[in-house]
Amino acid sequence: MFNNKDNKSGLVLGMLAGAALGALVGLLFAPESGEETRKKIKKKSDDLKDQAKNKYGELSDAVKDQFNSASASVRETASNVANSVTDGFDKLKGQITSKAEDAQEKAEPKSK
Numbered sequence: 001m002f003n004n005k006d007n008k009s010g011l012v013l014g015m016l017a018g019a020a021l022g023a024l025v026g027l028l029f030a031p032e033s034g035e036e037t038r039k040k041i042k043k044k045s046d047d048l049k050d051q052a053k054n055k056y057g058e059l060s061d062a063v064k065d066q067f068n069s070a071s072a073s074v075r076e077t078a079s080n081v082a083n084s085v086t087d088g089f090d091k092l093k094g095q096i097t098s099k100a101e102d103a104q105e106k107a108e109p110k111s112k
Contacts, residue, residue, distance in 0.1 A: 008059075020044075023048070024044075
């Protein structure tokens, strides 16, 4: 049910959450003052927010590329199908016209 993109985005989110949790635990147990720890937490959260934005942008671009590729493929397939149907119709029309002409030629001598 899930495709490769879902697995990659889940992995990225899991890694970001793990990194954030690890950084938070590391900062909380560091032997520094509360003010310094809060500054580090703020900086780390800003860094993680920037990383998340970058990953979101990359994922968004990948999805757009996949959509554009799929759209182009669908358009090309639809065009090929339309051309095949038109070619088949023209061939059938030619066969019917030929048979009608043959039948008309055979019918004309009998009526004379």
